[in-house]
Amino acid sequence: MKKDKSKRLSDWEKKFSKEVKIETSKEFFHETDEGININPLYTQEDLLDYTFNDIQTLPGEWPYTRGPKASMYTNRPWTIRQYAGFSTAEESNKFYRKNLEAGQMGLSVAFDLPTHRGYDSDDELVMGDVGKAGVAIDSVEDMKILFDGIPLDKMSVSMTMNGAVLPVLAAFIVAGEEQGLDRKVLSGTIQNDILKEFMVRNTYIYPPEPSMRLVADIIAYTAKEMPKFNSISISGYHMQEAGANNVQELAFTLADGMEYVRAALSKGLAVDDFAPRLSFFFAIGTDFFMEIAKLRAARTLWAKIMQDFGATNEKSLTLRTHCQTSGVSLTEKDPYNNIVRTSYEALSAVLGGTQSLHTNSFDEAIALPTEFSSRIARNTQLILQNETGVTNTVDPLAGSYFVEKLTEDICSAAWKIIEEVEELGGMTKAVAAGMPKLSIEESATKKQAKIDSGKQVVVGVNKFKNPKEPKIDVLVIDNEKVREDQITKISTLKKDRDDKILKGHLNKITEAAKDNTGNLLALSIEAMRARGTVGEVSKALEDAFGRHYATNVGVSGVYGKFFEKDEKFMDIQNKINIFEKEKGRRPRVLIVKMGQDGHDRGAKIVATSFADLGFDIDMGPLFQSPKDVAKDAIENDVHAIGVSTLAAGHKTLVPELMKSLNAIDKNNKIVVFVGGVIPEQDYQFLYDNNISAIFGPGTSILDSAEKVIELISKK
Amino acid sequence: MMKLRDRIIAGERAAIAKAITLVESSREEDIIQSHELISELIKSPGHAIRVGFSGPPGVGKSTFIESFGSYIVNKNFKLGVLAIDPSSNFTGGSILGDKTRMSEISKNENTFIRSTPSRGSLGGIAVGTREAAIILDAAGYDYIFIETVGVGQSEITAANLVDIFTLIVGPGSGDELQGIKKGITEYADIFIVNKNDGDLASQASKTASDYKSALSFYNKDSDALETQVVLVSSIENKGMDEVLDSYNKIVNVNKANNQFDKRRENQLAYWLEEEVRNKILLKLRSEKETSELLEREVRRIIVGETGFYAASKVIIDRFLSKK
Numbered sequence A: 001m002k003k004d005k006s007k008r009l010s011d012w013e014k015k016f017s018k019e020v021k022i023e024t025s026k027e028f029f030h031e032t033d034e035g036i037n038i039n040p041l042y043t044q045e046d047l048l049d050y051t052f053n054d055i056q057t058l059p060g061e062w063p064y065t066r067g068p069k070a071s072m073y074t075n076r077p078w079t080i081r082q083y084a085g086f087s088t089a090e091e092s093n094k095f096y097r098k099n100l101e102a103g104q105m106g107l108s109v110a111f112d113l114p115t116h117r118g119y120d121s122d123d124e125l126v127m128g129d130v131g132k133a134g135v136a137i138d139s140v141e142d143m144k145i146l147f148d149g150i151p152l153d154k155m156s157v158s159m160t161m162n163g164a165v166l167p168v169l170a171a172f173i174v175a176g177e178e179q180g181l182d183r184k185v186l187s188g189t190i191q192n193d194i195l196k197e198f199m200v201r202n203t204y205i206y207p208p209e210p211s212m213r214l215v216a217d218i219i220a221y222t223a224k225e226m227p228k229f230n231s232i233s234i235s236g237y238h239m240q241e242a243g244a245n246n247v248q249e250l251a252f253t254l255a256d257g258m259e260y261v262r263a264a265l266s267k268g269l270a271v272d273d274f275a276p277r278l279s280f281f282f283a284i285g286t287d288f289f290m291e292i293a294k295l296r297a298a299r300t301l302w303a304k305i306m307q308d309f310g311a312t313n314e315k316s317l318t319l320r321t322h323c324q325t326s327g328v329s330l331t332e333k334d335p336y337n338n339i340v341r342t343s344y345e346a347l348s349a350v351l352g353g354t355q356s357l358h359t360n361s362f363d364e365a366i367a368l369p370t371e372f373s374s375r376i377a378r379n380t381q382l383i384l385q386n387e388t389g390v391t392n393t394v395d396p397l398a399g400s401y402f403v404e405k406l407t408e409d410i411c412s413a414a415w416k417i418i419e420e421v422e423e424l425g426g427m428t429k430a431v432a433a434g435m436p437k438l439s440i441e442e443s444a445t446k447k448q449a450k451i452d453s454g455k456q457v458v459v460g461v462n463k464f465k466n467p468k469e470p471k472i473d474v475l476v477i478d479n480e481k482v483r484e485d486q487i488t489k490i491s492t493l494k495k496d497r498d499d500k501i502l503k504g505h506l507n508k509i510t511e512a513a514k515d516n517t518g519n520l521l522a523l524s525i526e527a528m529r530a531r532g533t534v535g536e537v538s539k540a541l542e543d544a545f546g547r548h549y550a551t552n553v554g555v556s557g558v559y560g561k562f563f564e565k566d567e568k569f570m571d572i573q574n575k576i577n578i579f580e581k582e583k584g585r586r587p588r589v590l591i592v593k594m595g596q597d598g599h600d601r602g603a604k605i606v607a608t609s610f611a612d613l614g615f616d617i618d619m620g621p622l623f624q625s626p627k628d629v630a631k632d633a634i635e636n637d638v639h640a641i642g643v644s645t646l647a648a649g650h651k652t653l654v655p656e657l658m659k660s661l662n663a664i665d666k667n668n669k670i671v672v673f674v675g676g677v678i679p680e681q682d683y684q685f686l687y688d689n690n691i692s693a694i695f696g697p698g699t700s701i702l703d704s705a706e707k708v709i710e711l712i713s714k715k
Numbered sequence B: 001m002m003k004l005r006d007r008i009i010a011g012e013r014a015a016i017a018k019a020i021t022l023v024e025s026s027r028e029e030d031i032i033q034s035h036e037l038i039s040e041l042i043k044s045p046g047h048a049i050r051v052g053f054s055g056p057p058g059v060g061k062s063t064f065i066e067s068f069g070s071y072i073v074n075k076n077f078k079l080g081v082l083a084i085d086p087s088s089n090f091t092g093g094s095i096l097g098d099k100t101r102m103s104e105i106s107k108n109e110n111t112f113i114r115s116t117p118s119r120g121s122l123g124g125i126a127v128g129t130r131e132a133a134i135i136l137d138a139a140g141y142d143y144i145f146i147e148t149v150g151v152g153q154s155e156i157t158a159a160n161l162v163d164i165f166t167l168i169v170g171p172g173s174g175d176e177l178q179g180i181k182k183g184i185t186e187y188a189d190i191f192i193v194n195k196n197d198g199d200l201a202s203q204a205s206k207t208a209s210d211y212k213s214a215l216s217f218y219n220k221d222s223d224a225l226e227t228q229v230v231l232v233s234s235i236e237n238k239g240m241d242e243v244l245d246s247y248n249k250i251v252n253v254n255k256a257n258n259q260f261d262k263r264r265e266n267q268l269a270y271w272l273e274e275e276v277r278n279k280i281l282l283k284l285r286s287e288k289e290t291s292e293l294l295e296r297e298v299r300r301i302i303v304g305e306t307g308f309y310a311a312s313k314v315i316i317d318r319f320l321s322k323k
């Protein structure tokens, strides 16, 4: 005989309580980083009449929770689109062509940091950064080499470019032209999402308001001229990588999207003229079901948002997205574990219904990937597509009590934040007020505290450590050589062009920027065609707009709170107090970012945590030169400098810093240490340059603090 | 010791920095050394004009100093900045982020920029700020900017450090206007209304005229200069000429009518009193008998065994009779 439903539930409840030895299962839930409570059991009772998620709907049907298309992967699997680029256009081109032959289906270009920030490779300011963290592109000539032998009418190309978006997109269009292609046939995506640069990615150039105009000009131009090109990729990915939880990532991304829609509308476009060409980009971290539910929630909310904007075209209502597995979930320690992590994340993205996917390489926390590590990363997707059967049915997790409920929970939590942002007057205003940045930094700091305190397990890092770390091969880039090559190319370019014609185009850009007239992309195309450089066009715009400098306000007290009464924490505090008594002041540490490296998550977390421990921390601005850092350090008479470096500039910038310090005061006793992404192969080089300690990815902040206080006490 | 003095006078960056550390230090030996050093340095004064900046959090003090500082440095003046950073944390550590808003002037060879955590000390002034200014003066800096923490009780102390006391305010908050009492105008030589740009511009100019009319009620004695009001935008670098003009005017007028030196003399008296008061209290607290008496008398007042003034008299008498 069948028991009735409520009886069965209460029976389960009794058994459960007995097994885990608590009063009721209600006490037993897991609270996620998002503040969502995950219950031990979900049943039919949880499938309520939700506000956002309508569980009756089908794929390809409003509000598209189950997928933008009816057929999804059953017809065509997601696009394997690996993000890559390094050193020169020639090298990257070779790499792309090899990958395409090996089964990759789309291209995704990673530019180096000077290009991102609108500097030419021959600029003194970017000496350490050329070709290091992506491919250096200075002109149309480089762009042509980059896509040599790759038919731009057949291959869709995604370009991660935001700051120097005008000259780079212009160079791409001209490179297409010179392949004999009308721009109408070019397909692909330009990231062009400037708001998240101010929040987390840090490759902005101009202040927020003029930057928003660039975005709008590009949307307006491509809507008319390039019907197959996605004019923007509204990105939450970088937010999660910077430490945002999933609800923050989703909410701020959709709120960004709303802001871009408004910017385009302000150019006089009708919503359905451009909205079909808006695309999205999310990160997929280790919280398996949360990530799946996030993608379902994203589609649900976006449909609602676009309907409110009056969109009627189905393409405007559906959210299409690229996803990338999380780099920050990958570890330097025991790196082969990363293959496993990435596989789970990839599965999550696919079950969530992504349109394209990048999977990270296992050497993510060490350097740019090698050919070997990239192959495994790509094959992770090929195996998923070809061997597991996940493509045979659409949205296979629909109807799961848990996933449906979680989808609704994320929708409503994200919606709350979106409403808050709207109350502040939309994302541009919220960003200017620093609201999203600060809440993401708080979340990042909590995450670090959870890991350092062991509340969150990271296999191989704070638990289950491998006593015998494997040695792995690392990609090395000869930055000197790349820089020389680029400089030669620039000087040839400049010799062969007509400077007067170019000057005319550049002046027009500056004027149009000042007067708020004309379309800046159209004008940039003229300038790039006349063989202007990325740096020159960026400068022409800068002359009108100025450069943006971010100010650093950080969180405080967030890290310390996790360690109340923690013995080690108190022990370090105690050491600091003794130091203060003996030396007459607190230990003072300058934490800096040098060159164009905009990875500031680590630096900021370390700064706030060290301050919680009792250090006096001087926080340098982004993009300092070694010379500026030295002056800053000497004037403030700091005991130590902590260099945070992740974009592979350390071998140029660190020796330069040591030289500058000695130039000001050859008797200085400043202890210099380095944190961030440093391949072990470079350790000795740094020690030889008088670096006292190196703290790589996964370092517990308490450990590093202890070491620092020990080192400076000795001096 | 003399060596440090010479190196400072020669303008050596590292020496200036070490000397400031010395005057900020809480270590006994350092304090003794710093007294010797300052006594030496006072003998070779420079010609620096010391300018103080005060204003509510977030009005743009650092941003203004970046903008006006660049302007000054471009005119080939040497600029020292002493930034008192408020951001102290519950455990006693702090994050000094002020310099992120002064990145342009930080780079310049002709500047010296030092931040100091306020540690919640009174007056928005850190221990050693007065001495640090003496060091920078001796080192040949033309201007010394002192950025203090917020406003409130701090005007008197901050104003007593400088030749020109600047109050920076934002556009259009009525609350700030109410803050213009007779007291403040006695300390502030100039009001700078910041953020005169974009959406805020019209409000900023309205605020400036409100200040002007409000200030006209509180004119100081007739031959003294009236309090200046200048509109600026620190992010658009607007109004910097006017600020420098006003500063020059303040210095010139004050020098002409002897106010300039007189003010410095009064400040000397103020700091001497401060020093004496602090040292006496320190002494009183460090001696077992009097410090115990202090504690005991407090308790006796609370339980009603004695009165406040009687207790104070008992303590002072005991302290003095011991000498």
Ligand code: B12
Residues within 6 Å of the ligand: A110, A111, A112, A113, A132, A133, A134, A135, A160, A200, A201, A202, A203, A237, A238, A239, A241, A242, A326, A327, A328, A329, A330, A331, A363, A364, A365, A366, A367, A368, A369, A448, A591, A596, A597, A598, A599, A600, A601, A602, A603, A605, A606, A641, A642, A643, A644, A645, A646, A647, A648, A674, A675, A676, A677, A695, A696, A697, A698, A699, A700, A701, A704, A705
């Ligand atoms: C998060 C991340 C991002 C975020 C950055 C967000 C932000 N605001 O910081 C986003 C998504 C925006 C991003 C973008 C890019 N990234 Co990235 N990114 C990472 C990633 C995945 C994690 C870094 C991180 O934040 N970790 C968490 C923090 C807490 O750890 P941490 O910084 O390492 O700090 C710890 C220790 O190192 C140490 N430490 C660090 N600093 C200091 C300082 C002191 C004083 C002390 C005591 C200790 C210390 O203690 C910390 C706590 O444990 C790394 C790979 C990896 N797993 O490390 C790639 C990585 C750094 N990125 C890389 C690249 C190439 C880029 C791009 C340039 C790509 C491109 N071409 O467009 C862009 C441009 C970014 C820019 N403006 O510079 C490369 C660099 C390659 C190299 N070194 O050779 C890496 C290594 C990935 C890879 N293998 O390709 N990235």
Ligand SMILES: Nc1nc2c(ncn2[C@@H]2O[C@H](COP(=O)(O)OP(=O)(O)OP(=O)(O)O)[C@@H](O)[C@H]2O)c(=O)[nH]1
Residues within 6 Å of the ligand: A551, B055, B056, B057, B058, B059, B060, B061, B062, B063, B064, B098, B101, B150, B194, B195, B196, B197, B198, B200, B232, B233, B234, B235, B236
């Ligand atoms: N619109 C506008 N904003 C400004 C101007 N000056 C400063 N700001 C902004 O005001 C905010 C605060 O500026 P800060 O220079 O940090 O202000 P502060 O008075 O030093 O602040 P505390 O150090 O917190 O006391 C920043 O976001 C600046 O960008 C200005 O002239 N115009």
